[in-house]
Amino acid sequence: MAKNVGADGRETWSSSTGFILAAVGSAVGLGNIWRFPGVAYDSGGGAFLIPYLCALLTAGIPILFLDYAIGHRYRATAPLAYRRMAKKTEALGWFQIVLSFVIAVYYAAVIAWACSYFVYAFDLRWGQDTLNFFVGEYLQVGDPEISTTIVPAVAIPLVLVWIAVLVVIALGVTNGVQRINVIFIPLLFIAFIGLVLRALTLPGAAEGLNALFTPDWSALADLSVWIAAYSQIFFSLSIAFGIMVTYASFQKRKANMTSSGLVVAFANSSFEILAGIGVFATLGFMAHQASTSVGELEGLTGPILSFVTFPAVINEMPGGTIFGVVFFASLIMAGFTSIISILLGVAASVSEKFGLSSTMSAILVSVICGTISVTLFSTTSGLLALDTVDQWANNIGIVVSAIAMAILVVWVYRRSELLRSHLNAVSTFKVGRWWIAMIGIVAPVFLSIMLIDKLRSLIMDGYEDLPQWYLGLFGWGTIAFVLVGAAILTMIPWNGRDKADFTPWPPLGDRAEEEARR
Template identity: 30%
Template structure:
């Protein structure tokens, strides 16, 4: 009798807890629905915005280079595993969080775990200094685009004022022209000596003057950005470590963008399906970019009679502005394809910039609604001005060094740390069961065992290992620089 009564009591307590949890979820749902909030004009606007954010310049140059550096096809296995067990679960988690709580990356923590509110401010800071250098790459692309409107592309010949004696157009009709170790291509000299003018700066310790041409290009880019987002969303092992880093950077959890975009969705929108569709498009785009760059690198290595290693010696934007540009210069109708290509680069970058700044804007407007909501246009204007002023160091003669510094050492460890803290806060403090109940209220089904295990254990482990690797790499780099 005593055992029976104890079992009955336990059962009653469990049912009571479930009832309390259901009541809490319904109250949160009602509060979310009662808050007036702008929404997307239609579902396709949301999907295209998320895809535009996830598919960015990194898909064009970062994925192919990392894939090549880590064994080509052999890299695809860890990349896919990291996508399935790390990137997509985090992508799904952020969409669900933003949609349920209808909040940006700062104010959302008062619903989840207030002690982690600092994560939101960290996300905004990261988004700001990403804007300091990311848009500069689009300014370079705009310079190339404007330079493409001529019969002969300026990076296709060695007869320009910026060319040196080492310039060698090895792909000309004169097949007797040979390539040597001291040779430089006209595309490389146009990029380094005319666009960047990096030869006028010895390094980070002496950046030199600001290039007024690039400053005007960047001003035009930020003008487009402002008038696109001022009104709101209606208008706008090492192989394994590299695979994890590429997935997190490519899909973009941890930047506050997914939280912001999802917060404008209808409450019962199927964010699970959205996560699968958008992440699949992103990964397929990376694969396509990889196939293209490998083809171009192989062709150029054959023409130079060099190994592919020698052709692909640099990572980052040089793949766009030297390798791709040189290949385009040797195509029929080179001017047309150059215009199309660099216009595409600008479009890819603009989508991600819109999203990144919208993440900051949504976070600040949700956190300080009485102060900023009615002054959104002025706040956006001030934010764009801050980003432009912060980017001035990247427009100097040594600006390429600053871009490389930000790209390789500033963003990676910070983003990985933020995402690690985010998934720990949601899974371990807010609670996976509570989060899954929220998803069930929105979507009508409870997340499966696979997603729960990923959120609780697999994603934190992946992020912890990646973060430790990044910190160790930075430490070793600092030691080597000091020596």
């Protein structure tokens, strides 16, 4: 398949469908399957859908539109797009890209676990004691330390994951990223619908759904429930860390951006609700088998749900082998489409900054990421390091990025009206000035509350009883690494595409934009 190239010489998606499937592939990831159901259950059950929908409409979709507007108007990955918008904001772009680099490094390890468990599902190799198998025999988890002991069962699939990522990214936007999403996303939805239908036929499924959807209306008065809703929407849409800016930059000049964004946002939320139904119908079966209630079960969210609780359910389920194979194949597809979106932004940014070919950049970035990933996360300390880095990268790094993006665009450089005009010039669904209020006031206010709450918790209470030196190294050290990396990359002179030869389209006659370009 030949590459699609736009009038400006930039590679493009072959169609809006290709872009939408790729964006859905980025948004629908592991967190949709193992995070949303548990968060909903802990946050009021059916009542949680009200703050969830509010968060989607007031923060998720508006910030998604903001990412789209920046990427599509300035035709570049986050660092160069921000630089073209206003020179001093380049550092924010690099903050997002270095953050993506960090997330990719540990995210690949979880995909490797899913690959191992996909193989194990054929003979239910995890046995009856699924917890001890996961943390003991498989991951060989030890004390919090910096371990150099490689676990072959993790390292081998992890290397294979990085080889696959390298191949897809090196093939480019059309032949690599788009093609894999066109195949994987329909398969993922078909597979997961099959899992849900099977789960609904299990004894106890109704009790599981009642546990998930029975509303606790008093939860709506709890601020933490609203924070949880904004947190879930925010983390599940792949916004504010450069991914959607990059994806939008590969859209054709005349592309219906807002309508595509609505499809992506609602497809992502639909999958989360579908995952909630499947997960809790399955947990209802597990509770039925144990003659207990869903509320008495442990491991209702995160990796423990996928790699401990679900294998235990599969052991008891008629036809469990088939269910397990399809479930872990779904995890692989969801994770893989997300990681290639993360790495595409990193590789394309390096290509633009240093003037490298897309293939050379893909090889360089994948080799560096893969080496760090195998070195840190295939060891006996990999699980603890991964969990710690993930907490700080997601709950601190991405939230800081979004707040900074909203403040710089709306209040400091006042580009919100220009970007709104751009979206309306190329899209059928027009956004009004309400959009500026959402990205400039509502979203940053809720995100700031989230950030303050999480900072207070991490500073005062620590995390998972881990020693302070460990949290300092893998937690706060992650944020320091992102900040220093962003500063260094910003100071390096541009050897590739800069903004001098770029003219935004369509011309909107914005004087501030012209001055920024000069």
